Amino acid sequence: MAGTDRTQESITEAGPGGAPAVILVDPQLGQNIGMVARAMLNCGLTELRLVRPRDGWPNERADTAASGALEVIEGVRLFDTTEAAIADLQWVYATTARPRGMVKPVVTPAQAAVELREAAAAGRKAGLLFGPERSGLVNDDIVLADAVLSVPLNPAFSSLNLAQAVLLVGHAWFMAADDTAPRKLELGAGQPASKAELVNFFNRLEAALDETKFLNPPEKRPNMVRNLRNLFHRIAPTEAEVNTLHGIVSALRGKFGQDR
Amino acid sequence: MAGTDRTQESITEAGPGGAPAVILVDPQLGQNIGMVARAMLNCGLTELRLVRPRDGWPNERADTAASGALEVIEGVRLFDTTEAAIADLQWVYATTARPRGMVKPVVTPAQAAVELREAAAAGRKAGLLFGPERSGLVNDDIVLADAVLSVPLNPAFSSLNLAQAVLLVGHAWFMAADDTAPRKLELGAGQPASKAELVNFFNRLEAALDETKFLNPPEKRPNMVRNLRNLFHRIAPTEAEVNTLHGIVSALRGKFGQDR
Incomplete structure (x- = not known):
């Protein structure tokens, strides 16, 4: 049959x-x-x-x-x-x-x-x-x-x-016919932060750290800044996450809820 | 624990x-x-x-x-x-x-x-x-x-x-660490036939087919021979298999057990 x-x-x-x-x-x-x-x-x-x-x-x-x-x-x-x-x-x-x-x-x-x-x-x-x-x-x-x-x-x-x-x-x-990206950053509903938003955060963080003398001595500052920027850049944060990072800096400086 | x-x-x-x-x-x-x-x-x-x-x-x-x-x-x-x-x-x-x-x-x-x-x-x-x-x-x-x-x-x-x-x-x-050939011809204990053995078989087959006038008319013979050689080449036979093919030609000509 x-x-x-x-x-x-x-x-x-x-x-x-x-x-x-x-x-x-x-x-x-x-x-x-x-x-x-x-x-x-x-x-x-x-x-x-x-x-x-x-x-x-x-x-x-x-x-x-x-x-x-x-x-x-x-x-x-x-x-x-x-x-x-x-x-x-x-x-x-x-x-x-x-x-x-x-x-x-x-x-x-x-x-x-x-x-x-x-x-x-x-x-x-x-x-x-x-x-x-x-x-x-x-x-x-x-x-x-x-x-x-x-x-x-x-x-x-x-x-x-x-x-x-x-x-x-x-x-x-x-x-053999699947086109899934081998590696991608899943963003949920978020959008990746623009470089301007990132640099704005970097400047903000470095200013706060300057206040606390974390970036002393001056001759070491450029390299320390470079390392920090690479470290935070690796997060590849969304817009919302950049705001979270701003909030963390404020909070750690005891200024949470005040201006950014 | x-x-x-x-x-x-x-x-x-x-x-x-x-x-x-x-x-x-x-x-x-x-x-x-x-x-x-x-x-x-x-x-x-x-x-x-x-x-x-x-x-x-x-x-x-x-x-x-x-x-x-x-x-x-x-x-x-x-x-x-x-x-x-x-x-x-x-x-x-x-x-x-x-x-x-x-x-x-x-x-x-x-x-x-x-x-x-x-x-x-x-x-x-x-x-x-x-x-x-x-x-x-x-x-x-x-x-x-x-x-x-x-x-x-x-x-x-x-x-x-x-x-x-x-x-x-x-x-x-x-x-990711396996080196198996994606495609290979498994030969068992055999060895691939040499090109000389293959061409010898081609010549033998074509002579037998000439005897039976399969390759007539003469002006079509070159192309028919080319097609036949491609067809049998695709087998990629072992030495033993070339001998089998010789035997098949002999048998079909009614000469099995006689000379090749």
């Missing part, structure tokens, strides 16, 4: 950005299938195909473990053979923990992600094969794939559960 | 390559702690600190869920407060699912990985804070960190379980 209750069109639509299908071959525990569905949706993957799920389908434990990833669970398609499950695909990876001594290209998740994005951009439909929990894919399934996908892990402890393998591969795929 | 049965020295040693400590604040289920330990060791992280684990410590369910990541479980240290748990660290990330409206740097796992490797190279000890399963870190813990670490995920479905969050962050750290 290459059973389906969804047309080919709706399946193609289901993959946003040409997302690859995830194909689980001989999965055992329904709970693991559910956790796979959750990990998939975390990464924007929605198309799940099952080859001979041991405990049948639908599966209540899968529904529970999916933690709300229902659009994945409800779209599941069942197949009797791996060949049937990948028949419509043009580019397939077989995920394995270790090379099997075959002459076969082996790629990392990040490399597979790049290749999958290229395949999708060219209108090709792709898939990711995962084997059963304990044993992984059999060699006859691996030879059906264009390449082996292997997740680099601590070689002394490389056993991943099924959902974690799907998560790492899926997340590499997600990140 | 900043309880410990390990010296500061052994803790520093425990982090290969200056691996960051993982600090779980108010973790609830022992099973989740065990799965965190497993995910950590998958990624080469070994130092786990717990702040107020709800069900106490040691925890049998954690041991079971760790699936053999015993070096992590056995090295666990307990703390009463987040402050105590990070007291010896110089660089700390607070992992959160969503920005909290604080003025705070926010980094991706890959960026944190680069920064953590830099910190380790400079001899600095770093850590990764994770909050309890449902609610995540409280703001008073987040302000103790140098930056917020946020894993980009499908914004419509971004809830990760604790071990999966640790896995994605830990794996980014692992990959």
Whole structure:
């Protein structure tokens, strides 16, 4: 039975950005299938195909473990053979923990992600094969794939559960098209202070410190001022935070509530 | 109790390559702690600190869920407060699912990985804070960190379980120092055929095809030969596979077992 209750069109639509299908071959525990569905949706993957799920389908434990990833669970398609499950695909990876001594290209998740994005951009439909929990894919399934996908892990402890393998591969795929800045300063509702506001604070602080003779002796003052300005500049404060700093100086001088 | 049965020295040693400590604040289920330990060791992280684990410590369910990541479980240290748990660290990330409206740097796992490797190279000890399963870190813990670490995920479905969050962050750290080739041809025990062996096969194939008039008419022959050579070159065969290809040509010509 290459059973389906969804047309080919709706399946193609289901993959946003040409997302690859995830194909689980001989999965055992329904709970693991559910956790796979959750990990998939975390990464924007929605198309799940099952080859001979041991405990049948639908599966209540899968529904529970999916933690709300229902659009994945409800779209599941069942197949009797791996060949049937990948028949419509043009580019397939077989995920394995270790090379099997075959002459076969082996790629990392990040490399597979790049290749999958290229395949999708060219209108090709792709898939990711995962084997059963304990044993992984059999060699006859691996030879059906264009390449082996292997997740680099601590070689002394490389056993991943099924959902974690799907998560790492899926997340590499997600990140390949994610444009989150690697590092940014989250400002909430605030705006960064202008340099004029900053320099105004610097002058204010230095005047207060001059009053208290903190910046003595005079020959050391230029360097001390430079260090202080660098120190406070590193805060990269918002406008509101510059006002807070002014308030702190006033307070420490015993003039809180008076003029700035 | 900043309880410990390990010296500061052994803790520093425990982090290969200056691996960051993982600090779980108010973790609830022992099973989740065990799965965190497993995910950590998958990624080469070994130092786990717990702040107020709800069900106490040691925890049998954690041991079971760790699936053999015993070096992590056995090295666990307990703390009463987040402050105590990070007291010896110089660089700390607070992992959160969503920005909290604080003025705070926010980094991706890959960026944190680069920064953590830099910190380790400079001899600095770093850590990764994770909050309890449902609610995540409280703001008073987040302000103790140098930056917020946020894993980009499908914004419509971004809830990760604790071990999966640790896995994605830990794996980014692992990959930042991993030198696996993004794509390579796994050859097993074989060696790639030399170009001489390949050209010898090309000549043999073309001679056989000339005999059968496959390469007629003559004016089209050069282009057909070029296409065939490209097609078979794409296999990038090993020495043994070139011999197999020779055998196939012989067999198809009805001369299997005779000379090549």
